Amino acid sequence: MTALVALVAGTLLFGWHGHRVPMWLADRRVDPTILLTGWVLSTLGFVASLFAMLSLVALPVDEHHAGAFGLAGNCWMALSSGVLPGTAEAVAAAGVVAATFVVARVGLVVHGRLRHRRRNAPHLQQLRLLAAGCRTQDPLWIEDERPLALSIGGRSGLIVMSRGLRDQLTPAAVHATLEHERAHLRGRHHLILAIVETLALALPWCPLLRAAPDAARDLVELAADSQAARRCGPSAVHEALSRLAGHPLPVGALAMAGRLTAARLQRLSTGSIGGSVLSRLAGCSAVAAGALLLPTATAALAVSAVQCAFA
Template sequence: MIVATLWMLGGLLLAMLSPRILTTMICRFVNPTVILATWTAIVVGTFVNLTVPAVVLLLPNHGGVSALFHLAQQCWLALHDGASNGVETLVGAVAAIAITAMTAGILISWLRMARERRHTHDKHLGIVHILEGTLQVHDHTLWVPLEQPLAYSIAGRPSLIVASTGLRSHLRSESVAAVLAHERAHLRGRHHLFVRLAESVALVLPWLAIMRASPVLVRTLVELAADASAARTHGRSAVHDALRTLRPHAVPSPALAMATDTDCTAVRLHALATDRNHQPGVRRSFAAYVTAMALPVLPGVLFLCVMTLTSCLAVA
């Protein structure tokens, strides 16, 4: 029970510190795709770090889950009689109920957002069909006759980019192409799913720092990733000019627009102005992804190792 509880506390500690870690990575201009992978691993790892110890507490003779876990428990039992099975079962049951409720909440939130996305997508397709021949539709891009320069993307089948004709009058052709490349990067990278997941976990688990901060972090990351993708094709100058020209505008909630809030835009402009390669090498990317995947398991490994060492030294 002691080890399982410490494992949970380690997971909670990681969840509390993660926003600062991810923000530091953004400020140091780490590849946004790598940071997204880190965020995903931390979110999944947080659930694992909370779920597995709860399940272990419910298992009979749970000291044998692994050799290391078994060694730690045997050493600890040499010093203490341990908590009663009844207490362990009660703690595990309460944790299991809480985790089940959280999982159900996230699933319900996810389904609600998916329904909103389908409604928005179907509504836009309906407009295309009704005004067919009046509006320009080319390469899954719907051009609407508006003077205000704007663009946003909507995931679905088929995916759709909505752009105003004002883009062509306010931006040079290379910047217009960069805006469209930015929106295609959102669709290709399934960024809408990342945003939906971030909003779901924040809605259900606002008491966890990483979940509460996820919507802002993930929206910043997907915009940085799309900017980097567009910059590789059309150059940083074209993306930079487009960002400076476009202004935040209202879009349907499931959509992603290139023009975002002022704080996010400032970070993106700074990233584009920084003389760094937007496509990291294979070795650096591999090392970063491995680190991202390993980060969430550290609490469990660390506390098991510490428990084993301190308990065995005490016995000796």
């Protein structure tokens, strides 16, 4: 029981203050790929810990404790008999209601996003049919005088670029723009944003989940800038970003000149493109270990409780 109380307290503390650590690291200019890994694993780890915690509370931990479902049943029986339930039964009933609300809320938000995706599917399918003759990660060129470039996620990712982009930018800047959008597809940035936005909509009361979407939107752009700069040079990415800034942004896609334009231009002008592959791997491993420590402990205790409950 002591371990359960400690994990419940740890999960709640992580949900309310877990966002402060990646924000502190961002102030120290840690590589955006490392920060993005920390944000994603922190949000997923918190949600996994939350569901595991609810399971632990609901299941009997030994033969002397009936678990929340059993106590909630006793609460209902007491109310049906016209008798006030005990404190434990009332708390258990409230816990079951809260768990049901959380699960229903997540399911409702996921259903809404899937319905929105199905509604936009015909338009995306038309673009993918137009790009059927293009090789993987090659752009679909459209007739538009404005310099536009965007990427659309999914099983078959798509990059759309305009003729105006090719006419108004140098070949090096066009290549840098293409590498930026390819980095979004390689890094599954659209999926990452969909996950953190869904969790934030489902559980907006949690500061960690509420802060994650804005942080992730900024970090995917910084990470794509770094990858494009390593392939094409910071000056080419700087030119492309400065020329694309101020043009209209698409809805539901990732465009190069989307967020933090001034800060990104300043970062590129200093030649800051992140660390080496080895340093990024070490950093991602470190933040992953820290972010997954709590859910791993919660899952281990949940497995132990399940084995005790059904032994």
